[in-house]
Amino acid sequence: MDSVSSAAGARPHFPEVPEDTMAEQLVDPHIGQEGFLDVFGRPPRESSCECERRSDFSLPQALNLVNGKTISDAVADPKGRVAKLVLSGKGDGAIAEELYLASLSRLPTAAESDLAVKYLAGGSKAGRAQDLLWALLNSKGFLYIY
Numbered sequence: 001m002d003s004v005s006s007a008a009g010a011r012p013h014f015p016e017v018p019e020d021t022m023a024e025q026l027v028d029p030h031i032g033q034e035g036f037l038d039v040f041g042r043p044p045r046e047s048s049c050e051c052e053r054r055s056d057f058s059l060p061q062a063l064n065l066v067n068g069k070t071i072s073d074a075v076a077d078p079k080g081r082v083a084k085l086v087l088s089g090k091g092d093g094a095i096a097e098e099l100y101l102a103s104l105s106r107l108p109t110a111a112e113s114d115l116a117v118k119y120l121a122g123g124s125k126a127g128r129a130q131d132l133l134w135a136l137l138n139s140k141g142f143l144y145i146y
Contacts, residue, residue: 007103008074009081065138075130082129092120103136
């Protein structure tokens with residue numbers, strides 16, 4: 001969740017904790033966003049055994065990444081990275097570069113940059129930039145880096 005939040009430039013919202021709290025800082029295992037943390041292996045913290053944590057990949061995780069509220073809210077956050085990029089007036093190439101750096105920690109290849117620029121130029125800049133970030137957050141590169 002913290003990786004998604006960092007890439008999207010959005011803060012997760014947890015009830016009854018300070019606004020700048022990150023998921024890794026949560027002490028209470030019952031605080032979270034609609035089970036996102038539980039689906040991705042948050043342990044119940046009933047013992048100090050490392051065996052409580054799951055590392056397998058499951059269908060609920062895949063579905064949560066593809067159409068879950070946590071990802072869509074982060075990507076569409078009005079104070080997030082996409083909104084700031086679009087409002088800044090940066091060009092399509094600069095937007096693509098920043099989204100790649102934020103999500104994959106690398107610049108896009110020439111072919112990726114060309115595709116991203118063509119896609120961003122084809123319609124609503126905000127909507128298409130959100131789509132691009134969503135695709136990057138659902139890429140194998142993002143899943144394996146973080």
